Amino acid sequence: MTIRMGFVIITSRCIDCDACMVACRSENDVPLGHTRNWVKSSGVQGQFPKVSERFQPGNCMHCDNPPCVKVCPTGASQKRPDGIVIVENKKCIGCKYCLTACPYDARFSNPETGKADKCTLCLHRLEQGLEPACVQTCLGKSRQAGDLNDPDSIVSKLIAQYPTRILLKNVGTGPNIYYIDEAVPEIPEGK
Amino acid sequence: MELTWGLMIVIYLFAAGLSAGAMITSNLSYLYGGQDFQRVSRVGALITPFPISLGLGVLVLDLGSPFNFYQLFLTLELSSPMSYGSWLILIFSIFSIINFYLWLPKKFQIVGQTLQLEKGKKLLAKIMPFLSVGVASYTGLLLNAAVRPIWNAPLLPILFLVSAFSTGVAAVILIATLSPWERARHKELHVLTMADVGLIILECLLILFIIVMGRFSSDSESVAFGSLLYGHYAWIFWLLIVGFGLMLPLLLEFMELKNKIPVKWTWPVTISSSFLVIFGGFFVRYIITYAGQTSSWF
Numbered sequence: 001m002t003i004r005m006g007f008v009i010i011t012s013r014c015i016d017c018d019a020c021m022v023a024c025r026s027e028n029d030v031p032l033g034h035t036r037n038w039v040k041s042s043g044v045q046g047q048f049p050k051v052s053e054r055f056q057p058g059n060c061m062h063c064d065n066p067p068c069v070k071v072c073p074t075g076a077s078q079k080r081p082d083g084i085v086i087v088e089n090k091k092c093i094g095c096k097y098c099l100t101a102c103p104y105d106a107r108f109s110n111p112e113t114g115k116a117d118k119c120t121l122c123l124h125r126l127e128q129g130l131e132p133a134c135v136q137t138c139l140g141k142s143r144q145a146g147d148l149n150d151p152d153s154i155v156s157k158l159i160a161q162y163p164t165r166i167l168l169k170n171v172g173t174g175p176n177i178y179y180i181d182e183a184v185p186e187i188p189e190g191k
Numbered sequence: 192m193e194l195t196w197g198l199m200i201v202i203y204l205f206a207a208g209l210s211a212g213a214m215i216t217s218n219l220s221y222l223y224g225g226q227d228f229q230r231v232s233r234v235g236a237l238i239t240p241f242p243i244s245l246g247l248g249v250l251v252l253d254l255g256s257p258f259n260f261y262q263l264f265l266t267l268e269l270s271s272p273m274s275y276g277s278w279l280i281l282i283f284s285i286f287s288i289i290n291f292y293l294w295l296p297k298k299f300q301i302v303g304q305t306l307q308l309e310k311g312k313k314l315l316a317k318i319m320p321f322l323s324v325g326v327a328s329y330t331g332l333l334l335n336a337a338v339r340p341i342w343n344a345p346l347l348p349i350l351f352l353v354s355a356f357s358t359g360v361a362a363v364i365l366i367a368t369l370s371p372w373e374r375a376r377h378k379e380l381h382v383l384t385m386a387d388v389g390l391i392i393l394e395c396l397l398i399l400f401i402i403v404m405g406r407f408s409s410d411s412e413s414v415a416f417g418s419l420l421y422g423h424y425a426w427i428f429w430l431l432i433v434g435f436g437l438m439l440p441l442l443l444e445f446m447e448l449k450n451k452i453p454v455k456w457t458w459p460v461t462i463s464s465s466f467l468v469i470f471g472g473f474f475v476r477y478i479i480t481y482a483g484q485t486s487s488w489f
Binding site: 067070071072073074075076091092093094095096097099100101103105109110113114115116168170171 | 195196253254255256257259260262263265266268270271272273274277333336337338339342409483484487488489
């Protein structure tokens with residue numbers, strides 16, 4: 001089966017330390033004032049004394065049906081055969097059409113390059129057999145990345161074991177970040 | 192999301208529509224009006240290249256990598272309205288400059304023989320309406336494709352088309368009235384004003400349909416259209432678009448057609464009504480470009 005790269009993010013394991021954002025910025029030289037990934041807060045939920053707050057990390061969803069790729073006028077935005085959505089800087093003219101088309105606001109205009117910028121799933125690290133920087137640094141092991149089509153991958157095992165949700169299902173983008181809200185006591189072994 | 196496409200894009204969307212509208216006004220006046228409509232045909236042909244050139248200028252300046260813009264013309268991506276739209280406006284702009292030359296007074300036409308030039312005029316007058324419809328409506332498809340609330344309204348291309356023609360007709364009326372040279376005759380202005388009244392009524396209906404359809408769609412879309420009706424953009428929508436851009440010029444033009452305007456007031460009324468139509472057309476682009484970006488799916 002073809003490779004389909006994506007993430008599983010376990011919100012119950014996220015403590016909002018923002019180390020993923022720092023690791024990404026340092027790994028990918030992301031300019032200050034912009035970020036390729038984020039941690040969003042649900043705000044305080046419930047009534048005192050039963051209150052809770054959920055943190056939801058995110059980044060490019062490497063959608064099955066990416067609107068950013070569809071609207072790109074020069075073919076700079078591409079979906080690779082392994083599912084990773086990338087921008088080929090040489091072709092990008094900086095029209096920002098893809099920024100408006102992404103319902104997750106996962107892209108920004110890089111003021112240093114003048115190009116659309118986004119998560120590459122740390123493609124350069126994957127090629128060296130390493131995990132994406134945000135996954136490697138995550139101290140709660142909340143972030144997991146891998147091949148969603150490979151049943152032996154950590155991400156597939158987690159999806160098989162726990163209920164998951166995706167963001168903005170109604171928009172039809174087919175995002176490849178699966179969120180698990182339940183407590184996950186142990187991360188399964190896998191690729 | 193923060194604003195990705197700002198005023199530059201609004202100016203472009205407006206200017207492209209204005210040029211397309213002025214072009215088709217000129218073409219149809221020439222094809223169906225003949226000699227009697229010489230003046231407005233000429234005014235339309237002579238103003239067309241300017242708004243679109245301005246629009247293209249700000250469009251390139253708005254790019255993150257302006258020197259890379261030629262990448263647009265190394266490919267044709269059919270799924271991207273910006274890609275086929277770029278080719279379309281390139282062809283439209285080149286033809287509008289040729290058309291400009293063809294309509295210049297004879298003493299400026301240093302190249303070509305009069306007979307050939309007349310043939311060229313006729314040929315372009317038959318081709319340009321199609322290109323104009325394309326230029327005026329693809330801007331709606333452009334926003335459609337970036338599936339956002341408001342931008343995804345299926346009638347948006349038609350609204351932009353009608354608004355473009357309305358502003359184009361108004362621009363021709365305005366310049367033909369102000370021009371000290373070849374000032375338009377009453378009959379020409381009367382027909383154009385009649386056309387504009389029809390276009391304004393059509394535009395009102397389209398805006399109504401778009402809003403009703405939006406309000407009855409998903410919650411995200413309903414909230415987004417709410418920002419026009421009673422939210423952040425309400426004063427622009429009700430005052431600048433509905434009031435000054437549609438109702439007031441509609442009333443003035445209607446009175447002009449019924450000859451209810453005293454003679455000494457005709458000139459200022461014609462100028463103000465056509466200016467208001469152009470003004471309203473600008474804010475139609477503005478409100479849709481901005482409100483579409485400040486609303487998102489939930």
